[in-house]
Amino acid sequence: MARVVSVFLPTLPTDRIRRADPSLSVETPLVIVARSGSKRWIAAADQPAIKLGLRVGMPAAKAQALVHGLMMIDADPAADLATLERLALWVLSQYSPVVALDSPDGIVMDTEGADHLQGGEELMLSGLVNRFRGRGLSARAAIADTWGAAHALARSTGRETVIAPRGATAKAVNRLPLSSLRLPAEIVASLSTLGFATVGDLAATPRAPLTLRFGPEVGRRLDQMFGRLAEPIDPIRPADIVEVQKSFAEPIGAPETIEKYINRLVRQLCQALEKRGLGVRRVDLIVQRVDNTLQSLRAGTAKPVRDIAWLTKLFRDRIERIEPGFGIEKLSLAAVIAEPLVKVQSASSLIEEQVTDVTPLIDVLGNRGGQRIFRVAPVASDVPERSVQRIAPTADEIGTTWPLHWPRPARLLAHPELIEVIALLPDHPPVSFTWRSKRRRVKRADGPERIFGEWWQRSSEWIAVRDYFVIEDDTGESFWIFRSGDGVDEDTGSHKWFLHGVFA
Template sequence: MKRVVSLYLPNWPTDRLRRRLAGDKAPAADTPLIVVGRDGAKRLVTAADATAIALGIRAGMPAAKAQALVAGLTVRDADPVGDAEALERLALWIFQRVAPIVAADHPDGIVIDSTGADHLHGGEVAMLDGLLGRLAMSGIEARAAIADTWGAAHALARHAARPTFIAPPEHGADVIAPLPIEALRLPPPMPGELRLLGFERVGDLLAQPRAPLALRFGPELGRRLDEALGRSAEPIEPIRPDELVEVRRVFAEPISAAETIARYIDKLVEALCASLERKGHGARRLDLICQRVDSRAQAVRVGMARPISDAKRITRLLCDKIETIDPGFGIETMTLCATIAEPLDARQAITSLIEEVEPDVSDLIDTLANRVGERAIYRAAPVASDVPERSVCRVPALAPDTGAGWPDAWPRPARLFLRPEPVETIALLPDHPPASFTWRGVRRRVQRADGPERVFGEWWKRNAELAAVRDYFRVEDDAGERYWLYRAGDGEDAASGSQRWFIHGVFG
């Protein structure tokens, strides 16, 4: 089932302007900002940020009226060409990180064919949350929706997403029926004319026979309805940077058998690897796009932990994804491109008979990452912090060693909880370990204990940690299980902590 993401940027001109004017020239975050353009001799507001909208300014309002309405309004000239170019650059950024089929949806959006790519990001919910989160960190307000068609996703992103909306697969017409008729991407005069006839919602149009509507409004209305419902194809023309390395195969007769697809994948990979090797590059991410005879595209994306140009290895990774390709009535074009290519590492061949060869696990990592997602394959790395939950971070599986070491003064548990869990204990204050503790409804009697290990708060990060103290104990219960518990506070001063007990980890 095809899935499409529509990314809506409601304040794109003003958000881009704030980013471009970063620094001393940028208006304050709480200062209303508008962009003004010309319509003949008139100066009209073409875009307004959230602060200006909250004060009553709307696009299409005369600029003089907006300045009279709001004191201290910041006014900038419109730059539609710059907005369009920046939107293309943002689409390219998303193309390199999210999915193989991405295009700018001018003037204020981006469309993404996420079919088969969401699992690489932890699912559709995680994919949207991650995308919107990174845009928010860059100062760009965005809303997003996922649906089965471009038209439905476009409508939901602009009229239902708060800030996201994920329509169920095979949702049909019910999901767009309650939306206003403006959601159908109709030419500007048409929604007003439809409202004069009493049509308010998309569902009102769906309930009417098509012939009278086509006679009155032409074929555009029916085409938009069919595109939103998936009855007619609306292909996405993906963005392609000039420096992209890609190879293509056009078939005289459409192909559909898995064995035939695998055979041509092998040929495409050999041609692509030859092109990459001439540049001294290896592929880090590859996209295989299969264009079907019904104008629908099937895309497969695979990633590698380090740049490679091994044709057999790349072919195997792509062929593992053949089962996700729906050829429909046949594939007429196959395109393979290196979305991310990097210089190959120069490695000296080992000639010594006694020198040990370092095992290469990158092939295994690539296989696992393309099955369960890149985020699921990682390595724990130490961070310079005394606070246990801050002393570890996730890095890519083959990330270079930073040289940082793990603390060796006191052992740490094999399993550290994301959040410490409260426990009920019986313990003597201030320095004694608990005699027993109750965790998850089970009471455990402590047979052996070691500690305390005192950990102080990082006062340079938060004022609340100026006097914070934790006393950690390693304890073993009567069943031989070992746990890592701590008391919040030093057992005497209330300012050092709540004096409550928590379990923070479990030893192997």
């Protein structure tokens, strides 16, 4: 079953203006003014303007009279559409093979087969909204079984993210207002006059009288929302994308036939990439069935590749996810992210150092859940939790190394955990400690190693210190613990003890 995400950008026009002019104060109310002849009205308003009582549709002259210092910008629908297209292409490269515009203020995408790469639906939606916010854009996102339901939920609720469970579309949308059905305003007004208030009210009404009075549009929108009528998403594509396609006179459906044609498409794609000197980093397979529905598979690689056998394997391992239904009439393969591929000449020496290439393993694991693959690299910092960073598994060496004059644990906890300790202050190691409700007796200890706070990071670390000890308990396990403070002056720390790491 397809899962559709609708992204709603409620203040896209004003966000576009603010992104173009970073010097504009966030407290300055901003509105976008549209005009038709001599009539001028507010087409969009940002949050400061809305808080002052301005609303979309309000006459521009009235808004200017109500708010002193109001910034008014003429509407530019072409610029808004261009911004929306750029955002859709970014979403295409990051989240899903099937992405389209939901003009004038949204993006829609089919994430079936791709959400696992983002850690699941909840993490995908929250991450998507946060990344839009990081780009200076307000966004709300909803996921449901149909485009109509996701569109309605994203625009009719005040929450940033909404997830409608699979198969629960009716329950999710029944109480939504009629305006969420994407019907013309005059039809919504007429239905409201007749006493209809929600989608559920309209869905429970016999269809024939509605069709007779309002035409087929009401029934079509209801059927699309509840999944009774397909609403295919026509994917957006960059102008310079490398893409190959195969249409079938007779629909195909057997797994071995699908695999055969995928192999041919991969071969054609690699030939096209070779002409441009490119290798693929992310490739999408779009499956179009005879019922006009789309399925998609996405494969990523850790570095640019043009290996026919390897790319074919990445898709062959997941062919069972393709549901041909009554048959497949078209296959498309697109290199969504392609980068220059430089062939490296092998060394001519008779004695060559054997280097194990782990990128195939990274590719296999990454396509099962791309958020889990990373490499740990050092950072120039004495504070342990700041001395590591996550980088791409195939990233180049950053030139920084960890200091080796003090031992460091194999496992560093994400956050130091409070422990109960019996110790003689200020410089003696613990005699025993209790961690996670288990009391441990200390057999050996080494320390203290004093680490000072980084005052340039936070003023509270001006005189803060930690005293670290490497200790071994009576079972032979080794731990890395520290006392917050120097054991004498309370200004240097709380003098509480924490466990920060475990040695192998």
